[in-house]
Amino acid sequence: MFIGVDHGTRAIRFANTDGRCFVIPRAEAGLLAPAEIADRIREAFDLAPGSGGSGDGDGGGGSAEVVELLALCYSMGDGISEIVRIEDAENRGVISQDGAGLHVGGGTNVFDAVLAAKWPAILLPGIHDRSDIDPRMRVFSHGASPEKVGLAYKVRKDGPEDFIISDASSNVVTIGVAAGRIVGAIDAPIFAPGLLHGPLDVAAIRAVDAGKMTANEAFTRGGILRKRGLTLKGCTEEETVAAFESLALYVAMEIAAMAVLLRDCGAAKPALYLAGDPAPWIAGRVTQLLGREVLPLASCDAALGCALIAEDVYGGAREVLGIGVDGRV
DSSP states (O other), X not given: OEEEEEEOSSEEXXXXXXXXXXXXXXXXXXXXXXXXXXXXXXXXXXXXSSSOSTTSOOOOOTTOBOOSEEEEOOTTOTTOSSBEEGGGOGGGGOSOSOOSSOOOSHHHHHHHHHHHHTOOEEEOOOEETTSSSOGGGGGSSEEEOHHHHHHHHHHHHTSOSSEEEEEESSSEEEEEEETTEEEEEEOTTTSOOOSSOOOOOHHHXXXXXXXXXXXXXHXXXXXXXXXGTOOTTTOOHHHHHHHHHHHHHHHHHHHHHHHHHHXXXXXXXXXXXXXXXXXXXXXXXXXXXXXXXXXXXXXTHHHHHHHHHHHHHHTTOOEETTEEBOTTO
């Protein structure tokens, strides 16, 4: 069996290539021991008990499945630029645990669960200034976290070679693919605000300089709702509609910006996609704003894409969307 893990902002999603998917909220995963998480993975996918992996004597027996390869996302993925074995990744494949966003600990527990279970596993990189992308996009230190690579691979396996995906929810991250290769990405602190987090505007910069908050606090309070002291659950219907209207506008603007890069890379009319929980609600409005059809993706598509990466790497693939596979894999 091939399994993919999507380390999202609010939840960690697991999927196999058959399309089976289950979700653990990040806050819940942060309270679980790695062994408990491994047991949940085994139960969800009918895996053999024991260490897991094929041919390692895990003692499963019967019809229980074994993990041929698992593809994992972790945090920003900025410490690696190739797909590597999980055991070869220094510091879990990140430069620092201090990044843009809230550190909950759930992803760390999942990483440790996979490592301790001894399932054969690979770690996917994020898109950053050392990635093999359009060199003009390397001015930004970070473009997208590893789960966006999984999301892009799911779309690529569906057919299109040229496409843009905007993942719009708590954050907005947009990734561009031309001729089957990732050519650039726009990360959450750079352009469009999400519902919760967003780039630092002048007021936020002044607040940071005045010592009223840290830069990361400013980022995590910079979203469309949080700038107004709102949460999605606490919004009135009118406030929700207004928030989604703003989100749709910013997403459309970011997609349009990425389309400039793709056109210059020879992809004049890329397919357009939306991911994230609000995608079904705003896809029609983004379509109106851009004058082109924008299709929503399913919530487990990133995890499924990671599983498809695991399957193809297991089958001998040496690159994925232009990302190389380390020789030790």
